[in-house]
Amino acid sequence: MTRTARAYTNIALIKYWGKKNKQLKLPYTNSLSLTLDRFYTDTKATIIDSDKDVVYLNNQLLDDTQNKRILNYLETIRNFYSFTDHFQIDTVNHVPTSAGFASSASGFAALAAAINETKQLDLSRQELSILARNGSGSASRSIYGGFVEWQAGHDNESSFAVPIDETPEIDLALLSVVINKHSKKISSTMGMENSVKSSPFYPNWVTLVSSEIKEIKQAIAQKDLQKIGEISEHNAMSMHALTLSADPSFTYFAPETIRIIQLIQELRRKGLFAYATIDAGPNVKIICTKESLPKVQTYIEQQLSDVTTVVANIGPGIQYI
Amino acid sequence: MTRTARAYTNIALIKYWGKKNKQLKLPYTNSLSLTLDRFYTDTKATIIDSDKDVVYLNNQLLDDTQNKRILNYLETIRNFYSFTDHFQIDTVNHVPTSAGFASSASGFAALAAAINETKQLDLSRQELSILARNGSGSASRSIYGGFVEWQAGHDNESSFAVPIDETPEIDLALLSVVINKHSKKISSTMGMENSVKSSPFYPNWVTLVSSEIKEIKQAIAQKDLQKIGEISEHNAMSMHALTLSADPSFTYFAPETIRIIQLIQELRRKGLFAYATIDAGPNVKIICTKESLPKVQTYIEQQLSDVTTVVANIGPGIQYI
CATH class of the missing domain: 3.30.230.10 (Ribosomal Protein S5; domain 2)
Structure with missing residues (x-):
């Protein structure tokens, strides 16, 4: 079998x-x-x-x-x-x-x-x-x-x-905010290649990751949610700084990406736990606590008409079924 | 007098x-x-x-x-x-x-x-x-x-x-695209300070500018318009990469800024001369030739409803009148 x-x-x-x-x-x-x-x-x-x-x-x-x-x-x-x-x-x-x-x-x-x-x-x-x-x-x-x-x-x-x-045993959940419009896609393979080859900041990225990995592991061990959020957001934005500084410059951000980043900053000013992480595309994933997530979700859905939000929790490794 | x-x-x-x-x-x-x-x-x-x-x-x-x-x-x-x-x-x-x-x-x-x-x-x-x-x-x-x-x-x-x-004697003109909506403003003084203090990429920025200054002066001497446009756009985007990689991350970009960047890329794919430069704010200035400028202006105004465009040419130094 x-x-x-x-x-x-x-x-x-x-x-x-x-x-x-x-x-x-x-x-x-x-x-x-x-x-x-x-x-x-x-x-x-x-x-x-x-x-x-x-x-x-x-x-x-x-x-x-x-x-x-x-x-x-x-x-x-x-x-x-x-x-x-x-x-x-x-x-x-x-x-x-x-x-x-x-x-x-x-x-x-x-x-x-x-x-x-x-x-x-x-x-x-x-x-x-x-x-x-x-x-x-x-x-x-x-x-x-x-x-x-x-x-x-x-x-x-x-x-x-x-x-x-x-x-x-940590109070984290993820809200994926998907922009319902497609634009031209740059593959992550291409994006990485261009960043490595032409961003003047790439050597410092390597140094940055090495120190942020250490810091986030410490934050995970201490269950310091805010530190995990802060480091994650900074690391993601620094990755996108590599695309912006590539030659020629490019970005995975869509207009709505910036709008969502602005909303996340507003949510934090309101005292809610919300940090952004963004991969090689326009969508934003919001790192939340289980408590902040429904409020963050409601706010994002109220402010933006053309997005879909999806919730995920921490998952397991490989399984055989 | x-x-x-x-x-x-x-x-x-x-x-x-x-x-x-x-x-x-x-x-x-x-x-x-x-x-x-x-x-x-x-x-x-x-x-x-x-x-x-x-x-x-x-x-x-x-x-x-x-x-x-x-x-x-x-x-x-x-x-x-x-x-x-x-x-x-x-x-x-x-x-x-x-x-x-x-x-x-x-x-x-x-x-x-x-x-x-x-x-x-x-x-x-x-x-x-x-x-x-x-x-x-x-x-x-x-x-x-x-x-x-x-x-x-x-x-x-x-x-x-x-x-x-x-x-x-060079065929350059500037189209300023102003976004008619105000958002919270981070002063350039604050933005610079945060970038210097907290962007892991700042040391490389200093190196980058030193080489791009040399390159653009050579391009100016040779009246190489394309090179002037390319270097200018890359330098501006790299400056904005410093804000994105600051800790905490911030950006002067508004959603419309990304939209204008996308339109400039479309214009270049159509064969028109258009390069972006962006200061400490959401507005985009488009470096054009005198020939491309009216076409660029028409396209931007057709695609975006909530912007004002203003044309400028090369100007003189201090005068006493």
Whole structure:
């Protein structure tokens, strides 16, 4: 009986921004995330008698252009573990794009875990994190629940995530504010590349992350919510400062992004706990306490007509179901 | 016969962002600007038999809170040149706030020149630039027309502007796009202070400006319009990256600022010459050629309802009329 692997998405509080090695997805810096409970991917791998893999996403067969990244990844796995089997991959995404999260973190973590299960590779979670990282950098963190640190390392074996606190007893929740309008998208891979290559501030980003990782781990240990919020917001904005200072300058911000940042500042002036974090896109995730979240949600929905808000709590690591 | 001094405002293409010495307004870096023809301040100083200065702005007598900065400045001038006269200052501002420019550059340049005239101080333009700088840093540049560099220096005597090309034969014009909504304003003084103190990227800004000043002077000499536009836009966005990466993070951008940046990128994709520069506020100034400007203006006005656009060309230095 082959079990289905379930992996949850995660939100980086200290961002991953810049690849030292593109092929191996080795980052320039450590990063630190919170795994979320509501958004996950379920993936099952079945060995098939074929020399081609087939991939079903949400019960739809993907064609050769849609599944290219997955096929390349399966090929990588075969090379790593020296087997020749091909698979039917059945994957169901519970990370709706309308929730403002990328599905690559949960997607590649679930896929790595599914192959581990089907081929009985018996990988440790560290090995699984390395394998997931080869699919998508941020997937390395989705192996664990709660607070997770991805240690940059220097080669394939030394770059993996470690759990900081898998079931933190901490009063945090996340409100994702999704802007209901699409604009031209710059991929995070392109954005990172341009930032590393051309932002005069990139060297200082590397130094900054190293000190903010230390600070936020201390804040997590002390359950200092305000410090966690402050460091997270500063780190995210500094990442976006890298895009603004790239040459040519670019930004993931939409007009509404600025509006939401302004509203968050207003909410804080009203005494509510609310801090912004923003990934490689226009949507804003608001770090709240369980108490502040409903008030923050109501205020944002009152002030902005063209957004969708989605709530997430702290989630677990990889599961087999 | 005391003549009226007229000074024009200027737009920094390489920004002044950070004071090494607050009292003397000594900057951390050089900066480079273009003097504009449409926005200017006319100021006349008359010696009065009184131990108090009086200031009329646009024919209105300013009260003791409104004129504080000017009175302090006049006191500074008396100390510099060891005289005791007090003045009636008549100043008329032709820098409407609706044009999106600060009036402090033209204002303090005109005031310095007016005192120079009335007191027959016979200052060289270099000395006048130093004197104007003591009122407002950017005023040091408004002494000259065309392209002007403010050399940071290291003390009061060595920090002044020099002309790069006072009457450049170059096909550039400026479109100021003013957002017709007011939001809370962070003064540039506060913004600079916070950036210097808390942005992890500030040290790299100093290095960046030093190389971009060299590059843009070369581009000006070669009349390489595209290079001038590119360097100016990158420098402005990098300045705003300093505010975003300050701790706590802040931004001068309004939602509409991002929208205008997006429109400028669209205009460039259409093949039109348009580059953004943004000061310590939400308004965007678009660097155009004389040919592109009307098309850029029409497009911006079509796309955005709640903005005012104002055109400016290259302007002259201090005049006495």
